[in-house]
Amino acid sequence: MSPWLMLAGLGAFHGLNPAMGWLFAVALGLNRDSRRTMWLSLLPIALGHAVSVAVVVALVVALGTVIDQRLLQVIAGALLIGWAAWHALYGHRHRVRVGMQTGLAGLGLWSFLMATSHGAGLMLVPVLIPLCLAATPARELTAAGSLPISLAAIGLHMAAMLAVTATIATLVFEWFGVGFLRRGWINLDALWIAALAATGLSLLL
């Protein structure tokens, strides 16, 4: 599959997860009785997510220029499996720092923390390595050479994530109502953990 399609697909998968933000946008819109708040909330949510992903992209590119690509894959693979295990064991058992009265900055921080603790960026590593490091076959090129592609990767992922987040948030806010959560909220955490572990394995094998 095209790496670009993969990036967009993973963006959609991330956007689907209520823990990545569509639910928070809906809740803020409902509590403040404001459609505008719901829509406005989507921006810091998408940005926080993108910044979290960008950190991983930057690390991949930086490490990719100094260490062997295979080694990078092994490190990332092990990290992903560790992340999956940590998430399975301790997933939601952590400090809650952002509440329902949050402003947009707090929401952005929340989204960054959630994406990071969920390993959203790590999940992209198998796609990022060939994509962002393709321009550095002999490791001669600087990271600058990867910059446009890296930015495009982050942008595409964020756009797909935002599109799905906005779609679900709108559907729940405008039509389904939060009663939908009782039936429709399948255990995406379990799928997420499986995705982290599978991604890790794919890098190791």
Add this chain to the structure above:
Amino acid sequence: MASWRPDPSFYPSPRLAAKAPAEKLAYVAAFDPDRKTPDAVAVVDVDPASPTYSRIVGQVAMPNTGDELHHFGWNACSSCLCPNAPHPHMERRYLVVPGLRSSRLHIIDTKPDPRKPSIVRVIEPEEIAERAGYSRLHTIHCGPEGIYVNALGNAEGKEPGGIFLLDPVSFDVMGQWEMERGPQKLAYDFWWHLGHDTMITSEWGTPDTFENGLVPEILLGSKYGRRLHFWDLHTRKHQQEIDFGAEHQLVFELRPAHDPRKAYGFVGCVISLKDLSASIWTWYRDGSKWAVKKVIEIPAEPADPALLPPVLKGFGAVAPLVTDIDLSMDDRFLYVSCWGTGDMIQYDVSDPFKPVETGRVRIGGIVSRATHPGAKNGHLNGGPQMVEISRDGKRVYFTNSLYGAIDPQFYPEGIDGWMVKLDVGDQGGIRFDEKFFVDWPKGHRPHQVRLEGGDCSSDSYCYP
């Protein structure tokens, strides 16, 4: 263990929770005031269609004696659906049951057979003292960061009392909740406004001032609790203290509005030193601060001193002693237990500043000794105390014991336990269900009631 869909007893909003099916079982904490036999959590059949309706159909005894079971709560509830810390794929399954006197914490599994609960873990007081620095465990709430437990004393049984966290999966004690305590020293109840990131705590006293009964000098000196404390729920810092004034003593049960948009709630004050009246106060958001206003005052009733216990004889009146209140899921009706006079009063609090009385029943009472159609004995003792409302607001349950050491101060001949149920009219109004009278087995007294699947003081919500 994790499930594929959210627990069906979790509701995103109070509006949806009010549509929940009727409960079939109630769990009731019961204790032995003589501390000779183990306390127990009893299972009461509350399904009118069942042949064992209004009977105790199961119970689980504690492994020790003298715990004084009092309040308790669930391991998980509707707040698991909150968007900032979502994790709804857990079960509402375990009751977290502390001993108020022993400081021991019991984890009770209500599955696979909800009529046969069993103890799966006991956390000893030493572990709680060491890891959290607290003792005399009181209220339990499931919330954003796990299971919150509050305690009336520190590890040495002195002030400050406060809150600690239990891990919602392993039930390990995680440690003290407060990060900046400010002036707070006394503790009693706590709850929160999830929609306003605010924790609220109330005050009773330190264990040495109540474990042998209320101390008249401390009460008359206004040295028991009389304040509310407001905290940032997430930074865990104290933000504001409100003093009700020297006249008011014992600020107890906190009932915030269930609708997360509403920034108000109700708290009961047991007694006024001026005239023995009890009062209900509304706390509310006033600009950038919290404020309180007394909205109900329930007067003491003059009585023949010969009929009064020593503690009240000199006053020639029965104090109402409002010791518990509960708010219906739609934030419309407030139920107020007057443990002294024997009244259970229903107020319409649609306007939280102008409550209107919509119903009243009397049972027990220090002087009235009012009976119940289901009671064999024509004069009941004890009075309305811990009250719980079904999620749909149609049924109200309550029991009659307050606290082992205080019961005989107001009911010197002791208390014979009972549990009753009220049926609620669509537009308010309450009457006894004549078929529901649990004549509590001698040797134990019932205290808090929790309903299967949740009730009006167990869950909190993040969506309107």
